[in-house]
Amino acid sequence: MLYIIPALLAAYLLGSIPTALWVGRAFFNLADIREHGSGNAGATNTFRVLGKKAGTFVLLVDAFKGFAAAYFLPNFLLSQGLITPENLFYYRLACGVLAVVGHIYPVLAGFRGGKGVATILGMMLAIAPATVGVALLVFLTVLSTTRYVSLSSMTAGVAFAFLQFLHLDGPIPSLQIWFGFLLALMLIYTHRANIGRLRAGTESRVPLWGKR
16 A cells, blocks of 8 residues: 555646646746636647647646556556456556646646546546547547537546447446446536537637648
């Protein structure tokens, strides 16, 4: 436990890195990106407020936070003989979830972060890469059609939950199936304000390929 507890804490702190906030301050002289755009510290708002280059960087770093927490930390515990191969999945899940929680409620940024989409993506890439790949295609299809990141994220989350039944990554624990549906519900919950704007027709679209 002297190693496992610090590893779980490290997963949360890794997720708590406020990438969008720090990029805005370091490169754009922006005190707090949460005071602009949609009001959160995520990749989508970075695209909206700071542009494509900054948004892409934040997206990749936030996704890596989830991947690193769910892949490298459990693998380190396994390599040290601190956990068994049979329990590896559960530690991937635990570390990934803590990274997502850290991203949404970051201790390093007053517990006001992003919506967790990119960090969830990275986390699930470490757990079910093939299924995530197909869900990502769903995301890109909806995004290219509607240019709504929020709608694309929710649709991809729901798609991932059902795609698990295809066993694209081989046999999976039943807990993972339940967790996939829980993630879909969480994505919908964290996007509840976006749902209201979608219904009202006031949700912002992201520019793609020069479209405005």
